[in-house]
Amino acid sequence: MKVSELSRRTGVSIHRLRRWEAAGLVQAHRDGRGVRHFDDAAVRVVTFVAMARDLGFGLDRIGRIAPGYAAGRVSIDEYVGHLQTRLTEIDAQIAELQEQRRRVVDHVAWFDARRPHPLEESP
Structure with a gap:
């Protein structure tokens, strides 16, 4: 899905999603034209990151937790x-x-x- 679809499905702004992607919290794959595409697992990760931010966790700490969360190891x-x-x-x-x-x-x-x-x- 494109970033606009991920934004619609999670309620997180495109700007914030791009920032989180730049920070390595959310992974996108680019097609041959350079367009970002996110898989369905990104919805779960973005929801987790949004919840953690809402609770006051910093991006650094989220960055340490998110990979384990995405892999189901937390x-x-x-x-x-x-x-x-x-x-x-x-x-x-x-x-x-x-x-x-x-x-x-x-x-x-x-x-x-x-x-x-x-x-x-x-x-």
């Missing part, structure tokens, strides 16, 4: 291990953002304490 335990690692990363990002939020709140309070207060009128 076990459930391996999937779960990758997902647990991603959860740990997300938890670290959340903690970092919470700390950053605390610092911003402290700065707001510091500036509020130095804000000029209008003089109260006396009767």
Whole structure:
């Protein structure tokens, strides 16, 4: 199938498919005229890559996992291990953002304490 058909079947843009192909995540074969053709297995791989990107996995990590996935060699335990690692990363990002939020709140309070207060009128 051509890249346009792969895009239609997976919901992934042609631009993104070309980027993933350039990164080696999806394999295409070229005919005598140089037109890209993808086999039916590409639909499964593209769906996997799209799901992994949606979960926040980087292309480098996906590139290490995808060949085993495409060959059917990734076990459930391996999937779960990758997902647990991603959860740990997300938890670290959340903690970092919470700390950053605390610092911003402290700065707001510091500036509020130095804000000029209008003089109260006396009767």
